Amino acid sequence: MAHSSMAASTAGASPRRPLAGAGTSRWGEKVIKTFLALCAAFSILVTTGIVISLVVPTVNFFGQIPLVEFLTGTTWAPAFANPSFGVLPIVVGTLIVVVTALAVAIPVGLASAIYLSEYASSRVRKVVKPALEVLEGIPTVAIGLFAFFFMRPLAERYLPFLPWDTPFSIGIAGVAVGLLIVPLVASVSEDAMRSVPAGLREGAYALGASKMRVSMRVIFPAAISGIIAAVVLGTSRAIGETMVVLIAAGAGNPNLTFNWFGSAQTMTAYIGGTATGDISQGTVVYDTIFAVGALLFTMTLTMNIIATRLVRRFREVYE
Template sequence: MTTAGITVSGGGAGNSPRRSLEAPSPRYGEKTVKVILAACAGLSVLVTTGIVLSLLSGAADFFREVPIHEFLFGTTWAPAFADAHFGVIPIVTGTLNIVFWALVVSIPLGLLSAIYLSEYAPNRVRKTIKPMLEVLEGIPTVAIGLFALMFLRPFLEDVFPFLDWTGPHAIGVAGVAVGLLIVPLVASISDDAMRSVPRGLREGAYALGASKLRVSARVVFPAAISGIVAAIVLAVSRAIGETMVVLMAAGARPQITFDPTKSAQTMTAFIGQTATGEISFGTIAYYTIFAVGALLFVMTLVMNLFAVRLVRRFREVYE
């Protein structure tokens, strides 16, 4: 039977009536929201598909002229010269150098900040520091680039005077600047992951006599490892995709070097510098943008697939 808009179905002998929580008439507003959400999800898929197709179509035009083995394994990058060379290894090396130094800075600072905010900071202090930390993510990257040139470069020269600082640009300076840029990303997501760990795990460790440091390092950190890995993956993606900071601080010289004091060019910096309208449409130099972009897309895709498998392997599920 139906009572006050709620459907009640009778059970068997000895069973209490069962009530259905569904409304007797359709809710058109809810259906409209579902349609809007489905449209947004479909639009995101279409946009992603369009990006991939545009990259692949331009890259296909490039590889009709340049063998793929020359592109992937060549050690000289000079696509705009009369004697053009299309070996992408120098700018891939520059990109990985920037990512390495960025992670050297961001992972320790970000994780230590997250541990402090999650385990040590009083609630009032946390409510003050975390919003300020997240605001750092909104600073324009061109401002970070100027900061790297005007402050970080002289500071690192004073701290490491024994290094050979020649020229206005350096991989290490750009890497440190990008690392500072992504510290809030690592800290914020890691803090959220650590705070989602059930309180009972902490209390059990304290009951066994563990100190706060041991609980943080041996209980909370391993329990939140999947969220921490996700934070690091997002930080790596952010570092790989950074353009303005590396363009201003690392320079534009494509070379294979691991010296943090030398200049280098990254993949994103090449795309940003080349795609300015100064090159002719339809030339091989124009299509290098799509080839480098497609390689960058493949690199980040492989990294994210690996991270997903890693997160699933170490994920902890609490009920």
């Protein structure tokens, strides 16, 4: 009897209809997926084109100049009457700028991020955070002029006992680049710290920890992957900076030097100062632009690979 009533009710029930649009294709999603795939393919094509444009002239360059001479030479004077193609002077100049910039940007940027994340009120954060993001867009030419006309004379006036040999200074250029990337390091680090779950803070405060101890012992380690990413972005910006070092550091010394107070040249400054259209294509001097660019590309790629592995190693996943 029960089986018959159940069969009757099942037979009398209308079949369940599929949800609207479940069996039909969603053209909007297909268009979005296609657009995103095209963007990804376009980025790959652009990167491939950059690599090819660097490789071909670089191969021509090393067909005339030995690789060992290029990497170990201590004089960089490709356009002189007696040319020399040792890239070490401009590599060292680039590293001086990067190390100086990070020495300025990391402590200032991380301190700003900790303040905005843990100490600042919501009203202060709403004012300071957009101001930092606006500072990221300051033209680098303006920063270079500020370094040359203000920072360099100011340093010579208040530190006259230091050996200021020329109106240019690779160290001042590094400090200016550091000020340039402070907003980037601070903004990305603050976002990483703010994304740490509130439960970690509350648990630490419940154990009686002070705000500084919570910031340094709980929040900072939990956000370390994002902080590393911020430092990597700042380093990439410092390596690729051109106008600041071109204006503030000069290019008068072709020899290898570690003088923080004198003139020196960086890899990007050489590319920016040489690739002006005055050099004939197919010459060795013309190919040096691409050889230096290929070396800079290799250095940046290696740094990004190492940073990616560090981020994956220290990444914290929260549910």
